[in-house]
Amino acid sequence: MREPIKALEEYRKFLETIPLNRYREEFKLIKWVEQDLHPLLFPLESIFENYWEKQNYLSFEEWFEKFWVGLQEKEEKKEKLNDLKELVRAHRKFYEDLVNNNLEDKLFRGFKARMYRTWISVLTQLDFCYMFQYICAKEGMNLRLECNAELDARGIDAQVNEIGFQIAKISQRKVAQKILRKTKVILIPYILGWEIDEAQDKLKKSRTRNKERYQKQILAFEKYLLKLPNGFVVFKEDYLKSIIEQINDIEKVRSVVSKIFLELTGTD
Numbered sequence: 001m002r003e004p005i006k007a008l009e010e011y012r013k014f015l016e017t018i019p020l021n022r023y024r025e026e027f028k029l030i031k032w033v034e035q036d037l038h039p040l041l042f043p044l045e046s047i048f049e050n051y052w053e054k055q056n057y058l059s060f061e062e063w064f065e066k067f068w069v070g071l072q073e074k075e076e077k078k079e080k081l082n083d084l085k086e087l088v089r090a091h092r093k094f095y096e097d098l099v100n101n102n103l104e105d106k107l108f109r110g111f112k113a114r115m116y117r118t119w120i121s122v123l124t125q126l127d128f129c130y131m132f133q134y135i136c137a138k139e140g141m142n143l144r145l146e147c148n149a150e151l152d153a154r155g156i157d158a159q160v161n162e163i164g165f166q167i168a169k170i171s172q173r174k175v176a177q178k179i180l181r182k183t184k185v186i187l188i189p190y191i192l193g194w195e196i197d198e199a200q201d202k203l204k205k206s207r208t209r210n211k212e213r214y215q216k217q218i219l220a221f222e223k224y225l226l227k228l229p230n231g232f233v234v235f236k237e238d239y240l241k242s243i244i245e246q247i248n249d250i251e252k253v254r255s256v257v258s259k260i261f262l263e264l265t266g267t268d
Contacts, residue, residue, distance in 0.1 A: 003137070004130070004133040004134050004136070004137035005134055005137055005138060007055060007130060007133070007134070008130045008131060008133070008134040010055070010057070011051075011055070011057070011126070011127065011130045012127075012130075012228070012234065014057035015123065015127065015228060015230075015232045015234065016228050016229060016230055016232070017059070017230075018059075018060070018120075018123075018230060018232060019230065020120075020193075020230055020231045020232060021230075021231070023060065023116055023120075026113075027112075027113040027116055027117075030109050030110055030113040039153075041071065042149070042153070043067055043115050043118055043119065044118075044122070044149035044152050044153065045149040046063070046066070046067045046070070047063070047118075047119060047122045047123075047149075048122075048147070048148050048149050048152070050063060051122075051123065051126055052126055052129065052147060052148075060116060060119055060120075063119065064112060064115055064116075064119075067115070068108075068112075122152070123232075124167060124169075124190065124232075124233070124234075125147070125152075125157040125158065125167045126147070127234045127235055128157070128158060128165070128167050128188060128235055128240070129145055129147045129158050131234070131235045131237070131239075131240050132145050132158070132160070132240055132244070133145060134237075135237060135240055135241060135244055136244070139244075141244065143160055143161075143244070143247065144160070144161075145158055145159070145160050146158070146159045146160075147159070151164075155184075155185060156185055157188075160247060161247065161248075162250070163186060163247065163250050163253060164184065164185040164186065165185060165186050165187075165188050166185045166186070166187050166188065167188045167190065168187055168188070168189060168190075169189070169190055169191065169192055170189045170190065170191055170195075170261075170264060170265060186250070186253060186254055186257055187257065187261070188243075188257065189257075189260065189261045189264055190225055190233055190235070190264075191217075191221055191225060191233065191264055192233060193227045193231035193232065193233050194231070196217070196218065196221050196225075196227065196233075199214045199217050199218055199221075200214075200218060202214050203215060203218065212266075213266035213267065214266060215266075216263065216266040216267075216268065217263075217264060217265065217266035219263075220260070220263035220264045220266070220268075221264065223236070223238060223239075223263070224236055224238060224239040224260060224263070224264065225239065225264075239260065242256050242260070243256055243257065
């Protein structure tokens with residue numbers, strides 16, 4: 001990796017250029033069969049190669065075009081795309097929506113929408129990694145962080161020493177608490193930009209009950225996370241510093257992250 005301090009700055013500048021609202025509008029109505037993809041169709045290797053290994057910050061359109069062409073060029077991957085087409089046909093309700101439309105076009109747009117969701121999620125994971133490397137370089141710490149497609153496929157978004165981390169958005173409190181109880185990896189929770197906007201709106205409404213919870217959530221967000229001008233949420237130094245300080249003791253790291261989780265849900 002290039003000089004970590006400069007790398008974080010460049011990566012954040014790239015994240016700010018992503019038109020999140022445009023993509024949200026473009027993909028929100030596109031239906032897709034949420035089925036496990038064949039490993040040959042996974043985009044993880046391509047994403048990690050461009051945005052972590054080579055630090056080649058392509059726009060989503062540039063990256064997807066490159067990835068899609070690559071799927072067409074290799075016969076074994078093209079074969080799996082044809083299998084995917086048959087899978088789509090097998091789902092009656094989904095296929096009925098395609099009867100009077102072009103299946104190839106619907107398949108392409110549905111696949112693209114799914115790849116976008118994966119792409120944007122992995123970019124958040126990588127922000128954690130860039131910030132981790134940034135703090136280590138700034139503090140003169142010799143810690144080795146690993147993140148790659150192979151680890152990701154095993155549910156580990158980043159690994160330091162023997163500690164695995166999974167970066168996950170808090171969408172539902174009960175679901176997040178269930179994830180937090182996993183023993184193999186430690187959850188790194190974060191809140192999406194529109195969710196914190198919603199919490200701020202509720203805080204302003206006179207009819208909102210339990211305003212204290214929303215206030216706590218907002219304060220915790222401001223302490224640990226940052227919303228870029230385009231709405232992309234990234235990690236602040238305070239979040240990762242508290243983890244790095246305890247990195248030699250997995251139980252202490254787990255305790256730190258559990259506290260942050262409670263703060264971000266407004267339930268501490």
